Amino acid sequence: MHASPPLRKQAGLALAFLLIAAMAEAIEPADDSYLAELIRRAAAAKLSEERYWHLLLHYRQNLTGGYTSEQDDPGFFLATNGKIDPRAELEATLAQFFSTELVGRSRQPAQCAFIARYQWLKERLSFDERRLRPQPCDRFQAWLGEMNPQSISLIFPSAFMNNPASMFGHTLLRIDQKGQTEQTRILAYTINYAADVPPGEGVLFAVRGIFGSYKGYFSTIPYYLKVKEYRDIENRDIWEYRLTFSEGQIRRMLMHAWELGNASFDYYFFKENCSYHLLSLLEVADPALSLTDHFLLWTVPADTVRLVTRQPGLVGEIAYRPSRSTQIRRKRATLSEEERRWMERIMQDPSLSRSDEFRRLSTERQAFVLDLTSDYLRYRSATEEEKAESYKEKNRSVLVARSELKIQSPDFRVQPFASAPEQGHKTSRAGIGFGWRNDDTYEELAIRAGYHDLLDPEIGYTPDAQIELLSAKFRHYNRKDQTRLEQFTFANVLSLSPMDALFNTPSWKISAGTQTIVHNQCTLCTNWNLNGGIGAAAETTLLRREVYFAFAEADANYSQAYDERHRVGGGGTIGMLGDLADRWRLIVSGSYLRYALGEQSDDFRWFVGQRYTLGQNLAVRLEYNHRDHDDDVVFAVQAFF
């Protein structure tokens, strides 16, 4: 069928008209004059120099006065030199807002991919919606709806000594949902920043991690997965700090988190790690907070927790979620002798949980014993992979018997062993002291980068665990009139795990560094030392709490004081630590080492150390070191910063 020529012409005209109208419609958003006007106004208002713009783009000032963004994904910037030019980036961003082109890693229009920038600029420049059309951001809205935010919590899983990546703890944020109860908070989503480490990296991953060759990403893992990981598998206590952000602040933070879906940062274990980038999110929520500036060289998660809790009015309610092993220890302490025996027998033979003899206990006590037994069987199945199946099987029988009791377990309040991390001392330490060594006296200056040793005030730290990194002591000997680097420690790590009927984790220690020794003809000689040992610990509660330990160890030394300049051998250490009073701690230890390689010799050493806590970040110490014919007593005042 053909339309008559005039009609066709009319239709053609109409079509042309429509096309022009449509083109005008399409062109209108790219209104060059309006863009130019916006850029002019932004420049006049110096928006690209504002703190909020710098926060959104993660700009940090250089030594030369310029800016560089910590963000390392080119998809995060809309100007080619956006990483180093805040103003160019702002102008390119304004231009891109006129387009529907899909940008960034997440392939969305710029208004949606960078929604926090859009909302901020829209507010600051009062966009005319007829000349710069707002575009719908359905994906963002769906995501935000799923998050359903009510408030934000800072989550701190405490340190875990037996995984090197977790020795200092971890932090993440939880987006508490509207209508969430104490019972359902595990359903909330989290904002987690972690490095993406390929498998099988082994030792190399440490080296690569330090130099930032991994990518770090944000993700929104449901909290129940994190709880499973930390509480159930790694046995870490978790602390939850509810932050008092307003609805607008939370929305700002989530808009920026959404933008970070376009982003990856080079992950630096020391500084630009999980905790550091979470702080930057908190700053976006409330630009009046100044958090990231506090960390120049490294960011220790516990330090960030202390910093956040120190901000006036920022932290509301604090909740504690005990690890499974903490739960087991606390519950077991309430068992009677008879109940303890039942627990042990049922662990061997779960069918006893249905025996008449066991059923002579009250139903409540039966339930308590079975709950604890089930917790313990789950602990064992998580820590001993090779026997996991048999523990799971036993747990199943125990739970069947438990379900037959038909009562609900009452809440059991678990008290933490490591008290609130926010009350702990800061992690860097400096000290000044004086002492006597043999027939000389000296003054001493000491400094330590991190983190905590067995004599430091224990509040807020994992008990019986020590990590010392990069510590140096300088002394001036008065009679000899000599100033020297007395001691340098690269690392000195020690983990004591008291054993008992239920827990049998070994203790271990490792250290590397230098000391000053008196040996043979040399009165003050530098000795390079490497020491590692494995052992066992036990605890009593005679006075307060005492821990006893014994190690078998290997020891290697290099010094010109030795014949052949070195000696290598092995031996053992025994000792104890305990609190004599609230603030007063004592450690005593003795070692015997015999060297078979290099200079053949042996060593007896004694150490007695005492610490008295003066304040959260202040302590005094008195230490006595004996080694062969070398006696050394030092008194020092130490401050944490």
Added chain:
Amino acid sequence: MRKVAVLAVALALVCLGATGALAKPASAKLNADSGPGCGLGKMAWQGYKQQKNIGPQILMGITNQWFPPFNQSFGISYETSGCTNDEKLWAEEQATMFAAIDFENLSQDMAQGGGEHLASLATLLGVPAEHQAEFFAMTQERYTSLVQSGDASPVALVKALHEVMAAHPVLAKVSTAR
């Protein structure tokens, strides 16, 4: 001593985070563009057409340590194709995923007649807070058969829960089976 050697080198590491260095699937490409538009789950389900096997696979991933095989599913990245507007289906998926990942905690809670894991599942299944005590009592009563379903698959567990709820005099009425 190998552990000690690794420790010695890795001493200085600060919160590498959850990812763990030791056991992550080789194909994991965090934050790939195919992430879940609606918050969770798309990738987790994509790979498991045979839903019967989801439970064991996910649980294996977790008990083999550190992290489930769908780490990348939770990257903040987005593609609409993963989203569903079908709220009922979505609620069902969330419940099933939760049942898969948290099955061990859930079975403990069911035997003990309550707990936060079970309360959370009840919430996902649309049981209002004031009637969760009935839900707890019911799951304790039917512990053995529910756990058997859970052993088969999380899908079977959620289905079995729906069935017993439908047969329950109170829960059948109050549940806002979404």
